Amino acid sequence: MKTPEKQIGARMNRVDGRQKVTGAATYSAEYKLPGITYAVLVGSTITKGRITSIDTKAAERAPGVLAVITHFNSPKVPGFDTAGKDPSQPATVGGPIKIFKDDKIRFNDQPIAIVVADSLERARFAAGLVKGQYAQEKHQTNLEANKAQAFLPTSAKKNPKHPMNDYQRGQVDAYKTGAIKLESEYVVPTEVHHPMEMQAITAHWEAPDRLTIYDKTQGTMATRRDFAREWGLPEENVKVIATYVGGAFGNALHSWQHESAAIIAARVVNRPVKLMLTREQMFTMVGYRPYTWQKLGMSATPDGKITAITHEAIGQTSTFEEFTEATLAQTRMMYESPNLTTRYRIASLDVNSPIWMRGPGEATGAFALESAMDEMAHLLNIDPLEFRLRNYTEQDPEKNRPWSSKFLKECYQLGAERVGWNKRQLKPGSLRDGDWLVGYGMGVGTFGAHRGSSKANIRLLPNGTVLLQSAVTDIGPGTATAMTQIAADTLGLAPEKIKFELGNSDFAQAPTQGGSAIVNTVGPAVQEACLALKEKLRTMAASSNAAFASTEKEDVLFADGYLTLNGNPNARVPFADLLKQTDGGFVTVESKPQGDASKSFSMYSFSVHFAEVRVHVLTGEVRVSKLVSCADAGTIVNEKTAGNQMKGGAVGGIGMALMEHAVIDDRFGRYITKDFADYHVPVHADSPDVQVAFVNKPDPHVNALGTKGIGEIAIIGVAPAIANAIFNATGKRLRELPITPDKLLV
Amino acid sequence: MADDNPEINPAEPGASHNEARRTFLKQSSLLTAMTFTPGPIVQAAAAQFDEKVAAAFEKVPLKLEVNGVKHKLSVEPRTTLLDLLREQLHLTGTKKGCDYGQCGACTVHVDGNRINSCLTLAVMQEGRKITTIEGLANGDNLHPMQEAFVKHDGFQCGYCTPGQIMSAVACIREGHAGSEGEIREFMSGNICRCGAYSNIVAAIQEVKNGGQKV
Numbered sequence: 001m002k003t004p005e006k007q008i009g010a011r012m013n014r015v016d017g018r019q020k021v022t023g024a025a026t027y028s029a030e031y032k033l034p035g036i037t038y039a040v041l042v043g044s045t046i047t048k049g050r051i052t053s054i055d056t057k058a059a060e061r062a063p064g065v066l067a068v069i070t071h072f073n074s075p076k077v078p079g080f081d082t083a084g085k086d087p088s089q090p091a092t093v094g095g096p097i098k099i100f101k102d103d104k105i106r107f108n109d110q111p112i113a114i115v116v117a118d119s120l121e122r123a124r125f126a127a128g129l130v131k132g133q134y135a136q137e138k139h140q141t142n143l144e145a146n147k148a149q150a151f152l153p154t155s156a157k158k159n160p161k162h163p164m165n166d167y168q169r170g171q172v173d174a175y176k177t178g179a180i181k182l183e184s185e186y187v188v189p190t191e192v193h194h195p196m197e198m199q200a201i202t203a204h205w206e207a208p209d210r211l212t213i214y215d216k217t218q219g220t221m222a223t224r225r226d227f228a229r230e231w232g233l234p235e236e237n238v239k240v241i242a243t244y245v246g247g248a249f250g251n252a253l254h255s256w257q258h259e260s261a262a263i264i265a266a267r268v269v270n271r272p273v274k275l276m277l278t279r280e281q282m283f284t285m286v287g288y289r290p291y292t293w294q295k296l297g298m299s300a301t302p303d304g305k306i307t308a309i310t311h312e313a314i315g316q317t318s319t320f321e322e323f324t325e326a327t328l329a330q331t332r333m334m335y336e337s338p339n340l341t342t343r344y345r346i347a348s349l350d351v352n353s354p355i356w357m358r359g360p361g362e363a364t365g366a367f368a369l370e371s372a373m374d375e376m377a378h379l380l381n382i383d384p385l386e387f388r389l390r391n392y393t394e395q396d397p398e399k400n401r402p403w404s405s406k407f408l409k410e411c412y413q414l415g416a417e418r419v420g421w422n423k424r425q426l427k428p429g430s431l432r433d434g435d436w437l438v439g440y441g442m443g444v445g446t447f448g449a450h451r452g453s454s455k456a457n458i459r460l461l462p463n464g465t466v467l468l469q470s471a472v473t474d475i476g477p478g479t480a481t482a483m484t485q486i487a488a489d490t491l492g493l494a495p496e497k498i499k500f501e502l503g504n505s506d507f508a509q510a511p512t513q514g515g516s517a518i519v520n521t522v523g524p525a526v527q528e529a530c531l532a533l534k535e536k537l538r539t540m541a542a543s544s545n546a547a548f549a550s551t552e553k554e555d556v557l558f559a560d561g562y563l564t565l566n567g568n569p570n571a572r573v574p575f576a577d578l579l580k581q582t583d584g585g586f587v588t589v590e591s592k593p594q595g596d597a598s599k600s601f602s603m604y605s606f607s608v609h610f611a612e613v614r615v616h617v618l619t620g621e622v623r624v625s626k627l628v629s630c631a632d633a634g635t636i637v638n639e640k641t642a643g644n645q646m647k648g649g650a651v652g653g654i655g656m657a658l659m660e661h662a663v664i665d666d667r668f669g670r671y672i673t674k675d676f677a678d679y680h681v682p683v684h685a686d687s688p689d690v691q692v693a694f695v696n697k698p699d700p701h702v703n704a705l706g707t708k709g710i711g712e713i714a715i716i717g718v719a720p721a722i723a724n725a726i727f728n729a730t731g732k733r734l735r736e737l738p739i740t741p742d743k744l745l746v
Numbered sequence: 747m748a749d750d751n752p753e754i755n756p757a758e759p760g761a762s763h764n765e766a767r768r769t770f771l772k773q774s775s776l777l778t779a780m781t782f783t784p785g786p787i788v789q790a791a792a793a794q795f796d797e798k799v800a801a802a803f804e805k806v807p808l809k810l811e812v813n814g815v816k817h818k819l820s821v822e823p824r825t826t827l828l829d830l831l832r833e834q835l836h837l838t839g840t841k842k843g844c845d846y847g848q849c850g851a852c853t854v855h856v857d858g859n860r861i862n863s864c865l866t867l868a869v870m871q872e873g874r875k876i877t878t879i880e881g882l883a884n885g886d887n888l889h890p891m892q893e894a895f896v897k898h899d900g901f902q903c904g905y906c907t908p909g910q911i912m913s914a915v916a917c918i919r920e921g922h923a924g925s926e927g928e929i930r931e932f933m934s935g936n937i938c939r940c941g942a943y944s945n946i947v948a949a950i951q952e953v954k955n956g957g958q959k960v
Contacts, residue, residue, distance in 0.1 A: 022892065026838065
């Protein structure tokens with residue numbers, strides 16, 4: 001029998017491509033439910049204080065309006081009173097605002113009312129009639145003005161081993177006494193995820209104790225847990241469906257107030273309620289990448305060995321949740337510096353809580369670290385690539401243990417060749433093409449190769465196809481496609497005969513999509529489920545055909561309509577016979593990291609990004625003319641989708657470097673960037689043809705597949721690569737993002 | 747005229763602009779309605795007892811052809827073409843990404859030209875032929891641009907994809923796909939936050955160079 005082609009590594013088209021190009025893919029606000037109603041949220045017009053009254057009369061009288069809900073009339077949400085009191089739940093530092101529970105305003109545009117009507121137009125019109133009155137208090141929305149109140153996160157105070165604690169190796173702040181040293185401050189402003197699909201939910205109480213939500217979430221299980229807890233329901237009474245998620249980038253890692261509001265509204269009107277935030281509300285009612293100030297000091301020897309680094313960061317959080325991210329993680333392990341100090345602090349402002357945005361923390365920290373590397377290389381008059389090689393680490397200097405795998409040098413080489421690094425001049429401002437100054441820069445990224453535990457359901461269907469199910473979501477990387485490829489290779493079955501269903505909390509347990517961990521985690525579960533199915537079928541086949549009794553599951557092959565054995569094509573049992581013996585139900589397996597590899601090895605994905613930029617001498621316009629991203633991400637399951645993910649991260653990095661900046665007018669505490677006219681993201685014309693290269697060598701320790709993860713390293717290091725290229729082109733070192741033309745013309 | 751009649755002066759003092767607008771609409775449509783409507787209903791509405799009756803007169807008839815299907819509709823004048831497609835015709839392939847004409851997710855063809863369906867009121871398209879992503883394929887056969895998007899992986903999450911494809915087809919028809927640079931300029935009204943731009947451009951170039959009819 002012909003061995004099927006290997007699918008892992010193949011450039012397979014997406015399994016859901018047809019749905020996406022025909023408009024058949026259904027997102028959270030697109031489910032057709034009988035009696036559907038429409039909700040619109042009303043936000044507070046002040047930033048801090050109390051609601052004294054809300055006039056809802058006009059809205060209630062408006063045609064088609066079914067309900068106007070505020071904290072004055074909202075039904076009691078049982079979980080709002082018990083939250084935090086459950087001893088089985090880990091204590092969190094603060095928590096989300098419980099919507100419509102009290103009169104307190106903690107940030108501008110905080111929802112104060114939800115209006116439900118029988119059409120979107122009517123709900124929107126009536127929402128405009130709701131008027132709040134407030135007792136206003138003085139607010140703080142500016143991090144720079146509040147750096148003095150920054151504090152060590154409570155999680156670190158409580159646990160000396162917590163990674164948010166200060167870190168030290170060698171001498172404290174040793175860079176200060178170094179012969180060749182630099183000290184610079186960097187700012188990454190507030191950036192907003194802005195997935196093209198705005199946050200949306202359709203909430204439907206199918207019975208007084210059964211809730212179904214079609215929700216934009218990265219984790220169907222986590223969302224189910226949140227709302228089951230909120231309503232005091234058993235988890236199995238809540239179903240979360242997120243078959244298609246229109247991008248998220250971290251924005252849907254948290255359950256937000258609008259979701260609670262829609263569920264409350266559906267309860268009140270006793271009909272399904274659909275709520276989609278407006279683009280303006282995407283700045284305020286959900287999270288964002290927090291404004292972060294950083295200071296980095298570095299010293300080095302004249303021959304380019306780093307002797308000390310001190311990296312400090314202060315990130316903003318809200319007054320009600322302590323948001324933290326690993327801003328300083330990369331600095332601790334990327335370069336061989338004998339003396340190293342990191343200090344991470346947060347400051348509470350009257351804003352909504354941040355939430356991890358692609359390459360959380362690390363992308364922010366890498367802007368400072370990789371800019372400082374470029375600054376030091378310049379100071380030493382050494383090529384920045386050579387400077388990095390002189391400080392390359394063959395083992396993790398933070399944890400003093402070997403890498404599970406590290407092929408970053410190979411990435412450097414691949415990228416340098418492709419971008420044409422040899423054209424780079426050490427002296428900034430040396431290359432000019434007409435009115436354009438040309439420069440080259442690089443930036444390195446890394447992110448932990450995390451693997452969690454996951455389950456997978458699998459079953460053989462009578463037509464000889466295999467159905468797999470997982471609660472995991474796909475926010476864009478192509479999860480179902482990669483899983484289908486993994487299953488195809490493990491089963492020895494053509495991918496067309498495999499269906500991978502996802503995005504439903506009723507399916508097998510899987511983690512939230514995030515942290516570049518899905519292929520690492522769900523991939524092995526799919527592999528093991530496939531082997532479990534083979535073993536189950538082999539045992540069943542053995543009862544009618546002795547040849548199956550003396551073989552291993554690995555020998556089992558799927559043929560057209562029957563099961564057979566590798567090397568023994570005469571052994572065959574029809575699927576129909578096998579299915580007679582079984583209840584036709586799923587085989588469920590759970591897959592967990594085995595052994596103590598994660599304790600013996602440091603596991604990271606690595607990337608390097610090379611940029612060629614052109615800066616117009618008269619206008620300060622920056623064009624990224626080349627962008628090359630190279631990754632050591634272990635085994636690449638699908639180069640087409642993985643390459644696409646890398647390209648997307650690079651484009652996100654262009655936004656970070658050159659345009660993204662959510663601006664609050666601190667006098668009012670209100671965003672003045674409210675849409676894509678004010679908050680710029682890269683468009684077609686801003687993006688070059690991004691080149692991607694993978695080392696594509698399996699990691700021997702993360703999992704059996706050899707994968708390490710791509711999502712985060714795709715963006716981490718891109719912004720400094722562009723900033724460094726701008727320096728190389730112009731001699732202007734800009735340490736505050738985004739680098740807009742006005743800053744280059746000063 | 748309404749202004750001459752003290753009883754139907756638009757707004758009471760202190761009423762908001764929105765309320766005034768609504769009152770005006772209700773009363774002016776009542777004037778029209780009185781000619782055609784049975785007495786009791788008019789009286790009830792005129793006395794502002796029945797918001798529902800009044801609201802009914804806010805709808806206007808609209809004839810549209812969408813993906814080859816002729817529709818006779820009754821819509822509120824404030825309904826955008828985008829919301830009409832998504833919420834009333836259940837053609838949810840056309841996406842909402844901003845409502846301000848800034849992202850292109852809602853791109854459809856009106857009489858063959860690409861427009862942002864969020865920036866036009868449905869009633870402005872009386873008698874026109876609308877094509878949405880659902881109407882692009884020929885039965886089970888995908889349009890060449892749809893095929894090319896799948897082949898080149900011109901998407902990730904898929905949300906901007908219908909708009910990108912509708913725009914891409916128009917971009918070629920307009921003669922704006924002559925070079926990579928030209929494609930990038932003329933596709934810049936369609937944002938892809940996943941950043942699949944390189945692949946989208948590759949898909950458009952393939953279709954353009956393949957010379958197939960789009």
